[in-house]
Amino acid sequence: MKTAKQLATLAKQAAPTIALATTSEKNDLLKKIAYSLQMNATSILEANEKDIQRAKQNNMNEQLLDRLRLTADRLEQLADSVLQLIHLPDEIGDLSAVIHRPNGLVIEERIVPFGVVGMIYEARPNVTVDACALALKTSNAIVLRGSSSAVESNKALVHTLKKAFEQTTIDPNCINLLENTSKAEATQFIKLKGLIDVLIPRGGAALIQKVVEEATIPVIETGVGNCHIYVAKSADLHLTKSIVLNAKTQRPSVCNACETLVVHEDFAKRHLSSLAEALLKEGVTLLGDSFAQSLHASIGSATDTDWSTEYLDLTLAIRCVSSTIEAISHINTFGTKHSDAIITNDNEEKEVFFTQVDSACVYHNASTRFTDGFEFGFGAEIGISTQKLHARGPMGLKALTTTKYCISGNGQIK
Amino acid sequence: MKTAKQLATLAKQAAPTIALATTSEKNDLLKKIAYSLQMNATSILEANEKDIQRAKQNNMNEQLLDRLRLTADRLEQLADSVLQLIHLPDEIGDLSAVIHRPNGLVIEERIVPFGVVGMIYEARPNVTVDACALALKTSNAIVLRGSSSAVESNKALVHTLKKAFEQTTIDPNCINLLENTSKAEATQFIKLKGLIDVLIPRGGAALIQKVVEEATIPVIETGVGNCHIYVAKSADLHLTKSIVLNAKTQRPSVCNACETLVVHEDFAKRHLSSLAEALLKEGVTLLGDSFAQSLHASIGSATDTDWSTEYLDLTLAIRCVSSTIEAISHINTFGTKHSDAIITNDNEEKEVFFTQVDSACVYHNASTRFTDGFEFGFGAEIGISTQKLHARGPMGLKALTTTKYCISGNGQIK
Numbered sequence: 001m002k003t004a005k006q007l008a009t010l011a012k013q014a015a016p017t018i019a020l021a022t023t024s025e026k027n028d029l030l031k032k033i034a035y036s037l038q039m040n041a042t043s044i045l046e047a048n049e050k051d052i053q054r055a056k057q058n059n060m061n062e063q064l065l066d067r068l069r070l071t072a073d074r075l076e077q078l079a080d081s082v083l084q085l086i087h088l089p090d091e092i093g094d095l096s097a098v099i100h101r102p103n104g105l106v107i108e109e110r111i112v113p114f115g116v117v118g119m120i121y122e123a124r125p126n127v128t129v130d131a132c133a134l135a136l137k138t139s140n141a142i143v144l145r146g147s148s149s150a151v152e153s154n155k156a157l158v159h160t161l162k163k164a165f166e167q168t169t170i171d172p173n174c175i176n177l178l179e180n181t182s183k184a185e186a187t188q189f190i191k192l193k194g195l196i197d198v199l200i201p202r203g204g205a206a207l208i209q210k211v212v213e214e215a216t217i218p219v220i221e222t223g224v225g226n227c228h229i230y231v232a233k234s235a236d237l238h239l240t241k242s243i244v245l246n247a248k249t250q251r252p253s254v255c256n257a258c259e260t261l262v263v264h265e266d267f268a269k270r271h272l273s274s275l276a277e278a279l280l281k282e283g284v285t286l287l288g289d290s291f292a293q294s295l296h297a298s299i300g301s302a303t304d305t306d307w308s309t310e311y312l313d314l315t316l317a318i319r320c321v322s323s324t325i326e327a328i329s330h331i332n333t334f335g336t337k338h339s340d341a342i343i344t345n346d347n348e349e350k351e352v353f354f355t356q357v358d359s360a361c362v363y364h365n366a367s368t369r370f371t372d373g374f375e376f377g378f379g380a381e382i383g384i385s386t387q388k389l390h391a392r393g394p395m396g397l398k399a400l401t402t403t404k405y406c407i408s409g410n411g412q413i414k
Numbered sequence: 415m416k417t418a419k420q421l422a423t424l425a426k427q428a429a430p431t432i433a434l435a436t437t438s439e440k441n442d443l444l445k446k447i448a449y450s451l452q453m454n455a456t457s458i459l460e461a462n463e464k465d466i467q468r469a470k471q472n473n474m475n476e477q478l479l480d481r482l483r484l485t486a487d488r489l490e491q492l493a494d495s496v497l498q499l500i501h502l503p504d505e506i507g508d509l510s511a512v513i514h515r516p517n518g519l520v521i522e523e524r525i526v527p528f529g530v531v532g533m534i535y536e537a538r539p540n541v542t543v544d545a546c547a548l549a550l551k552t553s554n555a556i557v558l559r560g561s562s563s564a565v566e567s568n569k570a571l572v573h574t575l576k577k578a579f580e581q582t583t584i585d586p587n588c589i590n591l592l593e594n595t596s597k598a599e600a601t602q603f604i605k606l607k608g609l610i611d612v613l614i615p616r617g618g619a620a621l622i623q624k625v626v627e628e629a630t631i632p633v634i635e636t637g638v639g640n641c642h643i644y645v646a647k648s649a650d651l652h653l654t655k656s657i658v659l660n661a662k663t664q665r666p667s668v669c670n671a672c673e674t675l676v677v678h679e680d681f682a683k684r685h686l687s688s689l690a691e692a693l694l695k696e697g698v699t700l701l702g703d704s705f706a707q708s709l710h711a712s713i714g715s716a717t718d719t720d721w722s723t724e725y726l727d728l729t730l731a732i733r734c735v736s737s738t739i740e741a742i743s744h745i746n747t748f749g750t751k752h753s754d755a756i757i758t759n760d761n762e763e764k765e766v767f768f769t770q771v772d773s774a775c776v777y778h779n780a781s782t783r784f785t786d787g788f789e790f791g792f793g794a795e796i797g798i799s800t801q802k803l804h805a806r807g808p809m810g811l812k813a814l815t816t817t818k819y820c821i822s823g824n825g826q827i828k
Contacts, residue, residue, distance in 0.1 A: 016770065019769075020769070099790060099791055101789070101790075101791060105780060105784060107790060110768075114802050115772060115802075193626065197802050198802065198803060212607065212630050213630055216626050216627055218632075218633070218635070218801050218802070218803045219632070220803070221632075239825045242825060242827055243825065243827055245827075246827035246828060247827075250827075250828055350822075354524075354820045355433075355434070356430065358529060359818070360818065360819060361818075361819040361821060362818065362819070362820050362821070363821045363822075363823065364820075364821065364822045364823060365822070365823045365824055365825055365826075366519060366821055366822070366823025366824075366825070366826040366827075367826060367827045367828055369827070369828040370519060370821065370826065370828060371819075375515070375828070376513060376515075376521060376819075377513055377515060387632050388528050388529075388611050388612065388632070388816040389612060389632040389634070389803055389804040389816070390803040390804040392816055392817050392818065392819070393817075393818075393819045394819075402802040402803070402806055403806050403807075404773070404774065404775075404776065404806065404807075405774060405775040405776070405785075405790075405806070405807045405808075406768045406776050406778075407775060407776065407777045407778065407780055407784065408764075408777075408778045408779070408780070409777065409778060409779045409780025410779055410780075411653045411656060411657065411779055411780070412779075412780040412781060412784065413656055413657055413659075413660035413661075413664075413780075413781045413783070414660060414664055414781055414783040414784060414789070
């Protein structure tokens with residue numbers, strides 16, 4: 001098994017072959033990848049079954065098992081999503097700016113790939129394919145470190161993807177998987193500054209935390225979403241019910257699901273009981289502050305820990321506030337700068353919320369569930385950035401590019 | 415003396431007052447800062463004199479002393495540069511994109527400030543004023559950690575700047591200086607994730623290295639410049655002499671000065687001796703590989719360490735190569751991704767160099783000394799990014815902003 005450093009070195013050496021590939025060469029490679037996924041479905045599903053069996057022996061819960069599981073249908077969807085990338089524009093080589101200086105210098109700002117992207121992620125093997133395809137479309141090489149629970153699936157997928165390079169001029173080392181999934185090797189991986197240009201972690205809070213603290217490669221932090229919906233005084237009950245139920249229950253395990261409801265006391269007095277009933281009916285466990293608890297007998301007691309928790313299940317914390325400013329302060333204190341919504345009919349209040357809530361995505365009268373590259377119309381998504389550097393919110397192809405200044409002169413000196 | 419955490423907490427609390435300030439309120443504050451610098455010149459220069467005296471006792475060399483020294487003229491230039499910011503556009507609140515989705519959602523991508531910027535830097539006290547002014551113009555609060563050698567100057571400058579806030583609605587805690595310049599407190603400072611949104615280090619390689627390894631705040635790496643000029647086979651001797659002399663000798667202590675000359679052997683055989691004469695005449699020490707040494711008796715011996723060294727003085731390393739590909743490989747191996755130039759009359763060769771040299775700024779037939787926010791026409795500069803995330807190359811006001819998605823709906827659920 002190769003070390004992280006060996007794999008990254010190979011990827012760095014291979015990177016120029018994808019950097020110099022034309023749009024049609026890259027699209028041809030993506031097409032071959034989609035076909036290869038279809039043609040090798042049997043061996044991929046066999047490998048995945050090994051992961052599933054091992055996970056079951058380790059008592060993995062059904063929800064995580066479902067994320068780990070590949071099926072023929074899911075493989076076809078994966079291949080489809082690779083094919084869809086072909087139709088998205090290729091901005092590599094485009095000029096994002098041209099500056100003509102008085103001294104005659106012409107400064108072109110060109111859109112260029114990063115070089116080598118590093119990805120460290122958990123469980124879901126579909127990320128393996130998505131990340132490779134997005135990296136290749138943006139002319140980057142990529143080194144992947146998936147979780148140990150998905151290692152057989154990931155090996156089979158990367159092996160399948162590498163086959164697609166066979167009749168091309170692009171080096172298959174443009175995609176490399178770290179098969180050694182030990183923690184020690186992961187630590188080596190995230191310190192490969194100079195070999196890997198950007199590191200994207202995708203996973204739970206513990207993984208993100210480790211990467212932020214230990215990585216020397218520049219990181220784009222993603223994903224942890226302690227998302228809030230603030231129900232203001234003037235909110236419409238019908239609209240509120242519909243949005244809150246959707247944001248909490250449609251898919252509770254994802255980062256853009258709602259975790260805490262912040263409710264203005266005036267609204268709470270009138271409608272919290274009815275809203276609570278609707279949520280309880282959908283199986284949601286409710287934990288609230290003393291004000292919330294006083295309004296419905298089935299609301300349990302929330303602590304400060306609840307305000308900070310990304311439940312990722314059918315639990316909802318409820319905090320009552322006496323003003324929009326208090327709501328904003330709660331969100332900025334306990335949130336993760338991911339996605340937060342206000343429900344109100346007051347446009348001035350909406351604007352205060354938009355301006356002062358310090359999150360990647362702020363919503364008015366809509367579900368937080370829309371924070372997603374596809375829902376934003378980007379056609380693809382590599383993750384959702386919760387940091388403010390480089391990219392913020394859903395990241396499409398553009399987030400995998402950087403720029404370079406190319407300056408042409410005829411002898412200019414300073 | 416307040417701790418880094420206390421100062422950052424105060425800055426975070428103060429940040430909304432500058433975030434909500436209008437363009438004219440911010441420009442008014444900048445004007446007051448310029449006046450305050452002029453009115454308090456005497457006490458600033460007295461404080462600077464204390465730093466100078468201490469530095470002399472510590473045997474600081476003349477070049478560093480010069481960087482530390484403030485004069486009435488330099489203070490006036492500093493005030494002038496603050497005034498100039500008033501005339502630069504204020505993009506905060508502008509929309510960088512508007513997306514209308516088929517489901518009726520309107521997604522605005524707004525340009526917003528980071529919140530709190532952290533700056534850790536060495537020696538030059540003018541950075542204190544520049545950084546504060548740039549942060550305020552972009553609606554950010556800032557926490558500064560300057561070097562211990564400039565602490566008296568920095569205290570006097572920040573005290574002076576804070577006076578300018580007196581008759582405004584903007585909280586003076588939007589600019590805070592860490593007066594405790596111990597290394598332990600610096601370590602605390604660069605780990606204040608959650609309080610500081612972005613960290614910009616400016617200084618030598620050791621400082622940058624420490625920040626990259628230990629910071630938990632997202633970092634924009636700046637400044638270390640091991641810059642190359644590659645003299646290709648077809649280069650014009652006259653043009654080459656002019657550019658190389660400028661890039662090496664005009665101001666050798668800065669990051670965009672040339673440190674290594676890479677020369678095609680064909681050019682070297684014909685012209686290296688003459689080029690060496692011109693450099694020696696300007697007092698440049700030359701260190702070369704054996705090929706270079708064989709062409710002029712005054713060229714000393716260079717080792718691998720020389721290829722990696724940012725001399726920041728009148729020393730130049732010379733490496734001879736037999737092809738452009740070898741030159742590019744040398745630059746990508748030993749360079750710092752800052753600024754590298756090719757001198758050639760061959761446009762195809764220029765394009766290969768532009769595409770394959772992995773640096774923020776690549777030049778054709780011009781001096782590397784132009785890598786600078788003012789020379790690029792940005793009107794201001796907070797530093798020169800040598801990383802690929804967020805900003806690359808000279809950073810003007812734009813680099814101190816981020817974006818936020820503001821999504822307006824009328825009940826959309828997923």
